[in-house]
Amino acid sequence: MNDSNNKKSSKSSNGKRPPRPVQSDKPGLEVRMTAAKLLGAVIDRKISLDGMLDLNQGNAAYKALNDADRALTRAILTTALRHLLRLEAAIGSLIDTPLPEGARALHHVLIVAGAQILHLDVPAHAVVDLAVEQANRDPRNRRFAKLVNAVLRRMVREKDDILSKTSEISPVPAWFHARLVKAYGADDAMRIAEAQLWPPAIDLTVKTDPEAWANTLHGRVLPTASVRLPAFDGAVSGLEGYEDGVWWVQDAAAAIPAKLFGDLKGKRVADLCAAPGGKTAQLAVAGADVIAIEQSANRARRLQENLDRLKLSVEVRQADLFDFKPDELLDGVLLDAPCSSTGTTRRHPDVFWTKGPEDIGKLAVLQERMLRHAITLVKPGGLVVFSNCSLDPLEGETVIAKVLADNPNLVRVPVDPAAWPGLEKAITPLGEFRTTPAMLPPVDGFAGGMDGFFAAVLSPR
Numbered sequence: 001m002n003d004s005n006n007k008k009s010s011k012s013s014n015g016k017r018p019p020r021p022v023q024s025d026k027p028g029l030e031v032r033m034t035a036a037k038l039l040g041a042v043i044d045r046k047i048s049l050d051g052m053l054d055l056n057q058g059n060a061a062y063k064a065l066n067d068a069d070r071a072l073t074r075a076i077l078t079t080a081l082r083h084l085l086r087l088e089a090a091i092g093s094l095i096d097t098p099l100p101e102g103a104r105a106l107h108h109v110l111i112v113a114g115a116q117i118l119h120l121d122v123p124a125h126a127v128v129d130l131a132v133e134q135a136n137r138d139p140r141n142r143r144f145a146k147l148v149n150a151v152l153r154r155m156v157r158e159k160d161d162i163l164s165k166t167s168e169i170s171p172v173p174a175w176f177h178a179r180l181v182k183a184y185g186a187d188d189a190m191r192i193a194e195a196q197l198w199p200p201a202i203d204l205t206v207k208t209d210p211e212a213w214a215n216t217l218h219g220r221v222l223p224t225a226s227v228r229l230p231a232f233d234g235a236v237s238g239l240e241g242y243e244d245g246v247w248w249v250q251d252a253a254a255a256i257p258a259k260l261f262g263d264l265k266g267k268r269v270a271d272l273c274a275a276p277g278g279k280t281a282q283l284a285v286a287g288a289d290v291i292a293i294e295q296s297a298n299r300a301r302r303l304q305e306n307l308d309r310l311k312l313s314v315e316v317r318q319a320d321l322f323d324f325k326p327d328e329l330l331d332g333v334l335l336d337a338p339c340s341s342t343g344t345t346r347r348h349p350d351v352f353w354t355k356g357p358e359d360i361g362k363l364a365v366l367q368e369r370m371l372r373h374a375i376t377l378v379k380p381g382g383l384v385v386f387s388n389c390s391l392d393p394l395e396g397e398t399v400i401a402k403v404l405a406d407n408p409n410l411v412r413v414p415v416d417p418a419a420w421p422g423l424e425k426a427i428t429p430l431g432e433f434r435t436t437p438a439m440l441p442p443v444d445g446f447a448g449g450m451d452g453f454f455a456a457v458l459s460p461r
């Protein structure tokens with residue numbers, strides 16, 4: 001260690017002051033204050049939770065917490081966002097008159113406390129105590145401190161009754177629930193909406209021998225050949241095989257699109273929206289000669305780091321896919337297009353509160369443009385796989401139908417359900433993949449569910 005590392009300095013090596021820890025004489029208070037502040041940023045200002053929880057560029061108060069407090073803050077926030085609508089209904093049922101319109105800070109304190117009382121293993125009396133303290137310390141909330149105390153104490157007493165009464169409410173916003181009903185019918189819509197409350201499992205894609213890795217890691221092999229891990233608390237980077245780069249984390253549904261190419265040995269393939277690279281890695285492991293295109297410089301860097309860990313050789317180009325023209329037409333193109341991500345809300349429960357119907361429409365237009373470009377890069381008889389993690393047909397089935405409608409030389413190559421035992425129900429009559437979070441039921445102590453994904457295969461003639 002060199003000398004400068006040992007000197008105490010109020011500035012970090014880049015000359016900026018390090019974030020100041022939140023001063024609090026009450027243990028646990030800074031966690032709740034940070035959680036309430038970040039909850040407000042998501043639901044009132046549509047700021048992405050992942051960005052705020054990033055350890056490099058994220059929120060200063062969050063970064064200043066210790067590891068255990070950060071984990072608790074994250075747990076409170078994901079729980080509060082998953083259950084937001086039911087928590088709001090619960091709080092509404094415990095007060096005589098609705099909270100004043102502008103009392104957002106008070107709303108956030110109550111939601112943060114409610115999420116812990118109803119869903120987390122935190123001593124309830126401590127939760128109430130901290131919420132009252134939080135209210136007292138904020139001039140906007142001080143006059144409501146007694147109300148906070150009364151509402152939360154009742155919530156503790158009537159927990160079971162509240163949980164049962166609010167279980168009828170769809171956990172997803174009304175605009176999205178209506179879209180689910182239109183696409184999947186009322187029963188499946190409620191099943192899919194409920195499934196977004198399930199904490200997601202961790203799935204791995206392994207380079208070879210999923211059975212052996214499932215044995216080693218006490219996991220189970222899924223119909224996608226992914227290895228699903230049992231619930232555990234630690235970091236995946238501590239598991240066997242991580243350092244050696246023999247597997248990577250990838251939801252089972254996300255592992256499907258790259259497999260739809262079939263045999264890729266010796267084929268020249270482009271992955272047009274590549275980072276962080278789960279699908280690029282699959283293409284390379286399958287023996288393709290891969291060019292990975294990624295527009296964002298940060299994400300292209302992360303893609304390269306991930307490929308380096310996996311010891312995979314891929315040509316990474318930081319570029320806009322619309323500027324990419326290969327010297328010769330390719331055997332295959334994967335377009336895993338940017339989307340509303342509504343299929344990943346178990347993992348990213350802020351999506352429903354940061355995105356709206358207008359985003360779905362805009363993204364569908366972009367996806368269609370991207371697909372029209374992608375099909376020009378492939379030789380006749382080659383394959384284009386189009387995919388994304390949206391649950392909305394506007395970003396999936398409709399994009400494919402529109403592009404097929406005015407390209408008479410383009411055909412859909414239907415996926416054969418017989419090739420996907422255990423996932424036959426995820427293949428539509430037209431031969432497209434449509435997974436939802438309500439698929440893959442829980443088995444033998446393993447969590448159920450998979451991301452909502454759409455994938456279709458096209459071929460120019």
Ligand SMILES: C[S@@+](CC[C@H](N)C(=O)[O-])C[C@H]1O[C@@H](n2cnc3c(N)ncnc32)[C@H](O)[C@@H]1O
Pocket residue numbers: 254272273274275276277278279280293294295296299319320321322336337338339
């Ligand atoms: C859904 S993510 C891709 C996930 C990736 N396929 C995987 O499996 O890890 C979409 C990616 O497309 C990138 N992207 C968006 N617009 C792009 C464009 N015009 N050209 C190239 N990449 C783009 C985004 O930066 C993002 O990294």
